[in-house]
Amino acid sequence: MKSIDVDDLNMRLKTNDIQLLDVREAYELEIAKIKNCLHIPMMDVPNRVVELNKEKDIAVICHSGIRSSQVCVFLKQKGFSVYNVLGGIDMWSEKIDPSIKKY
Numbered sequence: 001m002k003s004i005d006v007d008d009l010n011m012r013l014k015t016n017d018i019q020l021l022d023v024r025e026a027y028e029l030e031i032a033k034i035k036n037c038l039h040i041p042m043m044d045v046p047n048r049v050v051e052l053n054k055e056k057d058i059a060v061i062c063h064s065g066i067r068s069s070q071v072c073v074f075l076k077q078k079g080f081s082v083y084n085v086l087g088g089i090d091m092w093s094e095k096i097d098p099s100i101k102k103y
Helices: 006-014 026-031 042-051 066-077 088-095
Strands: 019-022 058-061 082-085
Touching: 006 082, 006 088, 042 066, 058 066, 058 088, 066 082, 082 088
Parallel strands: 019 058, 058 082
Antiparallel strands: none
């Protein structure tokens, strides 16, 4: 499975080179969210896969990287080019945007 660190993700988001998929639950997004992400809770991904663009790389993020890695396995089997975000939103908060609350 391919992975991406938050520094590389940040650079690619600035150039609109990658789509960010947040697979956390809605209540988690209320605590901490990266703007312009597509939110599909992990358990809803199979039913909402049509919302994703197969022509674009997709970075999958969760709280720490566990759920996102499982979603990456599923999406890769469906033919998507996916990257697991190492450290999840916790690492994003730590290295990129400290205004995002850690929980």
